[in-house]
Amino acid sequence: MIDHRKLGRELGIFHSDPRSGAGLPIWLPAGATARHAVEEYLRDLERCNGYQHVYSPPLGRRELFELSGHLDHFEDDMFPPMRVSEDDELLLRPALCPHHCLVYLARGRSYRELPLRVAEIGGMYRSERSGVLGGLSRVRAIHLNDSHIFCALADVGAEVASVLRLVDVAHAALGVRVSGLRLALRGPGEKYVGSDSSWDLAESLLREALGDRSYVEAPGEAAFYGPKIDIQVADAAGREWTLSTVQLDFDKPARFDLSYVDAGGARERPVLIHRSLVGSMERLFGYLIEAHEGAFPVWYAPLQLRVLPVSADAAAAASSFAAAAVEAGLRADVAVEGGSLGARVRDAAALRVPYVAVIGAREALSGEVALRERGGRELPPMPAADALRLITAAVTEGRGPC
Ligand SMILES: [Zn+2]
Secondary structure, eight states, rough: OOOOOHHHHTTTSOOOTTTTOOOOEOHHHHHHHHHHHHHHHHHHHHTTTOOOEEOOOOOHHHHHHHHHHHHHHGGGGSSSOOETTTTTTEEEEOOOOOHHHHHHHTTOOOGGGGSEEEEEEEEOOOOGGGGGGGGBBBEEEEEEEEEEEOOHHHHHHHHHHHHHHHHHHHHHTTTTTEEEEEEEHHHOOOOOSSOHHHHHHHHHHHHHTTTTOEEEETOSSSSBOOOEEEEEEEEEESSSSEEOOOOOOOOOOOOTOOEEEETTSSSEOOOEEEESSOBBBHHHHHHHHHTTTTTTGGGGGGGOOEEESSSGHHHHHHHHHHHHHHHTTTTOOOOOOSSSHHHHHHHHTTTTTTTTEEEEEHHHHTEEEEEEETTTTTTTEEEEEHHHHHHHHEEEHOOOOO
């Protein structure tokens, strides 16, 4: 069975070191390169769909988390505060919402600006017990593909439907297979904030947004602040994880006293939607390494093309082909060392490189390359420019339109 912890190490994706601490993985160059491609993709997808990106710091004053309610409800999951002066304490944040509420409050808001979609792939920290930590799936330093959408209650249905559509688009591009959808609803009891009528409406809007997708209802599983849809995936061991989620929140808009001026000039309170298209970069990559057995789709493969000169007299042609590939926006290198051609082909296969270009004396003379696809298929020799076009097209097609 594939275990992302073992394969992630073999592929140079990430590293753990007891001196850095449990649950605090270090992303190595191959992992950082793939993650960078995925983050860039997510920002493009979000930008094309009306999201605005921000940067906010991973820590904030105690007052911020008192206001947000995190200290009331999540203190056990937070690291102890850092005292910076007699009357000032800083805390590592357990979520991005408090800062995104401050983005909303940075100026007065009108109904014309809504829905306001604030997005960030931001750092946050959870004080998980060391016994549950493992690889990338459960970590203490988390980088979440997060967004907070501020909108009128009437727009919740359309916003959630749009989020679900973007989840589908991102999953298709990344190669994520969903194992199930769960609609978490209110249960009996008094712990829920917000009026019964808002909950009824919100739950019915979520059902409507789910449309004819199949899902299970989970009464009593909602957060105290609102109902949510969790999108589950299964890892190689069959364990289910939530990657993507859409959550309604009636609580934080009241805590932060968020408002906007409606068309008639009256003050209204927006609803907050927390949503993540693919979850945290850590959990996502833990899943992707296992789901693809390390053979990532070409658009986010750390190395997309390895060029292999058959012998020394083709080395110059191999270098110039690799340089042209880099110029064309591809991630490419040349392997001259590493033994026989067969041994170097096997090394590239072990690293799951999607394309290998073999250049012998004949190809060097004719300006052609012989491409081999991951999996072993060999393409007939073709002009170097055609080979680059073929790989570039595979990248563009795999990434898909936004
Ligand atoms: Zn949030």
